[in-house]
Amino acid sequence: xxxxxxxxxxxxxxxxxxxxxxxxxxxxxxxxxxxxxxxxxxxxxxxxxxxxxxxxxxxxxxxxxxxxxxxxxxxxxxxxxxxxxxxxxxxxxxxxxxxxxxxxxxxxxxxxxxxxxxxxxxxxxxxxxxxxxxxxxxxxxxxxxxxxxxxxxxxxxxxxxxxxxxxxxxxxxxxxxxxxxxxxxxxxxxxxxxxxxxxxxxxxxxxxxxxxxxxxxxxxxxxxxxxxxxxxxxxxxxxxxxxxxxxxxxxxxxxxxxxxxxxxxxxxxxxxxxxxxxxxxxxxxxxxxxxxxxxxxxxxxxxxxxxxxxxxxxxxxxxxxxxxxxxxxxxxxxxxxxxxxxxxxxxxxxxxxxxxx
Amino acid sequence: xxxxxxxxxxxxxxxxxxxxxxxxxxxxxxxxxxxxxxxxxxxxxxxxxxxxxxxxxxxxxxxxxxxxxxxxxxxxxxxxxxxxxxxxxxxxxxxxxxxxxxxxxxxxxxxxxxxxxxxxxxxxxxxxxxxxxxxxxxxxxxxxxxxxxxxxxxxxxxxxxxxxxxxxxxxxxxxxxxxxxxxxxxxxxxxxxxxxxxxxxxxxxxxxxxxxxxxxxxxxxxxxxxxxxxxxxxxxxxxxxxxxxxxxxxxxxxxxxxxxxxxxxxxxxxxxxxxxxxxxxxxxxxxxxxxxxxxxxxxxxxxxxxxxxxxxxxxxxxxxxxxxxxxxxxxxxxxxxxxxxxxxxxxxxxxxxxxxx
Numbered sequence: 001x002x003x004x005x006x007x008x009x010x011x012x013x014x015x016x017x018x019x020x021x022x023x024x025x026x027x028x029x030x031x032x033x034x035x036x037x038x039x040x041x042x043x044x045x046x047x048x049x050x051x052x053x054x055x056x057x058x059x060x061x062x063x064x065x066x067x068x069x070x071x072x073x074x075x076x077x078x079x080x081x082x083x084x085x086x087x088x089x090x091x092x093x094x095x096x097x098x099x100x101x102x103x104x105x106x107x108x109x110x111x112x113x114x115x116x117x118x119x120x121x122x123x124x125x126x127x128x129x130x131x132x133x134x135x136x137x138x139x140x141x142x143x144x145x146x147x148x149x150x151x152x153x154x155x156x157x158x159x160x161x162x163x164x165x166x167x168x169x170x171x172x173x174x175x176x177x178x179x180x181x182x183x184x185x186x187x188x189x190x191x192x193x194x195x196x197x198x199x200x201x202x203x204x205x206x207x208x209x210x211x212x213x214x215x216x217x218x219x220x221x222x223x224x225x226x227x228x229x230x231x232x233x234x235x236x237x238x239x240x241x242x243x244x245x246x247x248x249x250x251x252x253x254x255x256x257x258x259x260x261x262x263x264x265x266x267x268x269x270x271x272x273x274x275x276x277x278x279x280x281x282x283x284x285x286x287x288x289x290x291x292x293x294x295x296x297x298x299x300x301x302x303x304x305x306x307x308x309x310x311x312x313x314x315x316x317x318x319x320x321x322x323x324x325x326x327x328x329x330x331x332x333x334x335x336x337x338x339x340x341x342x343x344x345x346x347x348x349x350x351x352x353x354x355x356x357x
Numbered sequence: 358x359x360x361x362x363x364x365x366x367x368x369x370x371x372x373x374x375x376x377x378x379x380x381x382x383x384x385x386x387x388x389x390x391x392x393x394x395x396x397x398x399x400x401x402x403x404x405x406x407x408x409x410x411x412x413x414x415x416x417x418x419x420x421x422x423x424x425x426x427x428x429x430x431x432x433x434x435x436x437x438x439x440x441x442x443x444x445x446x447x448x449x450x451x452x453x454x455x456x457x458x459x460x461x462x463x464x465x466x467x468x469x470x471x472x473x474x475x476x477x478x479x480x481x482x483x484x485x486x487x488x489x490x491x492x493x494x495x496x497x498x499x500x501x502x503x504x505x506x507x508x509x510x511x512x513x514x515x516x517x518x519x520x521x522x523x524x525x526x527x528x529x530x531x532x533x534x535x536x537x538x539x540x541x542x543x544x545x546x547x548x549x550x551x552x553x554x555x556x557x558x559x560x561x562x563x564x565x566x567x568x569x570x571x572x573x574x575x576x577x578x579x580x581x582x583x584x585x586x587x588x589x590x591x592x593x594x595x596x597x598x599x600x601x602x603x604x605x606x607x608x609x610x611x612x613x614x615x616x617x618x619x620x621x622x623x624x625x626x627x628x629x630x631x632x633x634x635x636x637x638x639x640x641x642x643x644x645x646x647x648x649x650x651x652x653x654x655x656x657x658x659x660x661x662x663x664x665x666x667x668x669x670x671x672x673x674x675x676x677x678x679x680x681x682x683x684x685x686x687x688x689x690x691x692x693x694x695x696x697x698x699x700x701x702x703x704x705x706x707x708x709x710x711x712x713x714x
Contacts, residue, residue, distance in 0.1 A: 002584035002585070002587070002588065003532075004454055004533065004534050004557075004558055004584065004585060004588070005453065005454065005584075005588045006452065006453055006454060006455065006456035006457065006588070007456070007457075008452065008453075008456060009453050009454075009588045009591050009592065012591045012592070012594075012595045013595075014590075014591055014594030014595050015594060015595065015598060016594075017414070017417055017598040017599070020413075020414055020416065020417060028413075031414055033412055033413050033414065034412045035412070036409075036412065037408070037409025037410075037411065037412050038409070038411050038412060042411070043407045043408065043409075043411075046403070046404075046407035046411075046604065047403075047404050047407050050400045050403035050404050050407070050604075051394070051400065052393075052394025052395070052400075053394075053573060054394065054395050054399070054400075054403075054570065054571055054572070054573040054574055054608075055390055055391045055392070055393065055394050055395060055570040055571070055572060055573065056377075056385075056390050056572055056573050057374070057377055057388055057390065057566075057572045057573060058572075058573050058575070059377065060374055060377060084441055084597065084600060084602075085597060085599060085600075087596075087597045087598060087599070088596070088597045088600075091596050091597060095363065095365065096362065096363055096365075096366050097361060097362065097363060097366075098363065099363035099364070099365060100363065100364075116595045117595070117596075119595065120592070120595040120596060175360075176361065177361050200361075201361055209414075213409075213411065213412040214411055214412070215411070215412060215413055215414045215415075215599075216410060216411040216412065216413050216414060216415050216602060216603035216604075217411055217602050217603070217604070218415070218599060218600070218601075218602040227359035227361065227362075228359070228361060230359070231359065231361070231362045231363070231366045233371075234366050234369045234371055235366065235369070235477070237369075237371030237372060237373075238369045238370075238371050238372065238473045238474070238476065238477040239444075239445070239448050239474075239477060240441060240442060240444045240445045240448060241372060241374040241444060242374070242442060242444070242572075242575060243441060243442075243445075243575070244575075245441075245573060245574050245575040245602070245604070245605055246573035246574065247403065247407075247573075247574070247602070247604045247605075248602055248604075251411075
């Protein structure tokens with residue numbers, strides 16, 4: 001607390017990201033990072049860009065990345081916005097598109113950064129409870145609002161919505177922006193990007209952190225009607241002219257272009273996820289149906305926080321949220337097959353050995 | 358304009374950065390970039406960091422960069438904040454430290470991003486006119502305010518303040534934050550960082566874009582009392598958990614550590630600046646005394662905008678601001694000696710040849 005702070009600072013409750021432990025020997029299944037490295041073409045592009053031209057500013061609007069995304073999705077250049085990670089893109093969305101007199105709506109169980117943005121920018125909001133099975137109930141969003149946002153697949157549940165459901169929502173919600181946060185969409189869900197020409201209020205946000213293995217490079221983007229994109233550009237140009245550095249631009253372009261690496265990578269994760277889900281079921285876990293690169297699981301007889309601590313002792317880090325409705329769940333990132341095996345072995349000891357819980 | 362925009366978006370007047378022309382053969386003296394590349398050790402560090410670990414998130418708080426800055430300036434780790442370019446750092450300063458009922462004060466002629474931040478975050482402000490010689494008049498800041506910010510050296514004038522003057526200001530202004538924007542300080546001015554332990558309301562902002570030749574990498578930092586730093590951390594953690602990517606962190610650390618490259622680089626720029634100032638004087642220009650890596654000049658007989666156009670025809674880009682009080686000035690980045698010669702030759706033709714104006 002300090003008399004020099006703006007009053008807003010006293011009210012902030014910053015987002016707490018998953019731990020980034022400094023010991024390399026841990027099995028890190030807590031922040032949904034990809035277990036495989038990025039495309040070799042990305043690394044080549046980065047090395048080539050590490051040259052004397054770093055003395056010069058980057059492209060102010062990350063045009064090359066916009067072009068790569070527009071080629072990938074077959075959309076127009078002015079239907080794409082890029083930012084320093086999808087978290088920055090989301091921040092601009094909250095300030096530029098969600099600050100209205102009517103409240104923003106989002107699920108009660110969702111990405112925990114949403115309420116943080118609302119506090120930062122003083123955005124009115126209401127949470128809409130998911131069903132008892134953690135599913136989004138469309139009818140509950142049929143009311144006046146200043147915007148709607150949800151991840152698809154949802155985080156931390158991993159549950160995906162049918163694209164038809166999103167279109168149904170768009171049909172009855174035309175007065176405010178519907179933002180679909182597709183951070184995890186590439187692991188088995190279907191993108192809503194194909195709907196942007198039909199619904200001028202639809203904005204889709206994606207990231208290169210997960211399916212392109214580039215959490216360390218910080219690149220995210222939004223795709224939507226050009227007027228929505230213009231709002232984001234105006235906010236961005238009032239905040240930071242050059243949010244993407246030269247290396248991030250070069251790496252992101254290479255990542256969007258290497259489709260075969262991307263395909264291979266996501267298919268491996270999907271296969272490991274399905275096998276892991278099955279193994280966890282055999283250990284007695286309830287596993288929510290996931291289309292993401294993580295599983296959200298609970299055990300009927302073992303406390304989630306205790307399980308998390310037991311795993312940590314075995315050198316495995318998973319994520320536990322001390323939050324109503326989900327405090328008995330663990331969110332487990334899908335790693336390699338070997339990491340899955342290590343996890344199941346450790347859980348086996350934890351859930352079966354007497355006294356271990 | 359769109360009904361989906363937050364009302365704030367309609368009111369924004371985004372900052373317009375200097376042009377980044379796409380032709381490589383231009384002599385680019387318009388955005389104060391360093392004519393020499395970054396330290397070879399920076400390029401090595403970047404190449405080494407282009408590896409499979411990019412799949413992992415970076416350090417959330419850029420701790421390695423904080424440590425490098427704290428070692429460089431002999432300050433504590435918790436007296437340093439880092440961001441994605443000093444523009445991002447400044448944005449957080451405006452939201453986190455300048456939003457009060459009393460107005461923020463800054464010079465009428467200064468970095469043109471300041472009013473943009475004020476609009477973005479609805480910060481009250483008043484501009485304080487510089488003297489007729491474009492100098493800051495200390496007494497004009499002796500009044501109730503919600504904060505004071507100015508660059509030292511000032512942009513786009515290049516004029517530096519004596520460190521004694523800043524301390525005098527701090528002595529009578531203890532109730533609000535005084536932010537000194539030292540983007541250009543390494544080219545001959547003196548940093549106010551040595552005063553941070555004495556004045557808990559002093560915040561100093563620097564960038565690696567200019568004197569460390571890393572405009573393309575986007576790294577800036579602030580140094581001040583830990584309570585001011587905490588306000589910035591709170592805002593940052595409500596905006597984007599990981600603003601610096603892994604490469605930017607590695608490159609920034611290497612840049613802060615290579616003191617000999619830095620020393621050599623800035624001494625070359627200073628020498629070129631002094632020679633260029635002299636040559637421009639010989640051509641009849643009035644040259645404001647600069648401690649930055651640019652000169653702010655006007656010619657008594659030639660219109661600045663016309664001169665700028667004439668230079669452009671010769672393949673040389675400089676910056677002209679169509680703004681009251683300074684519309685007859687040109688801001689010219691200090692490049693290499695060869696670029697200085699080309700500039701003077703072109704100006705010679707423009708200001709002497711009949712009909713060329």
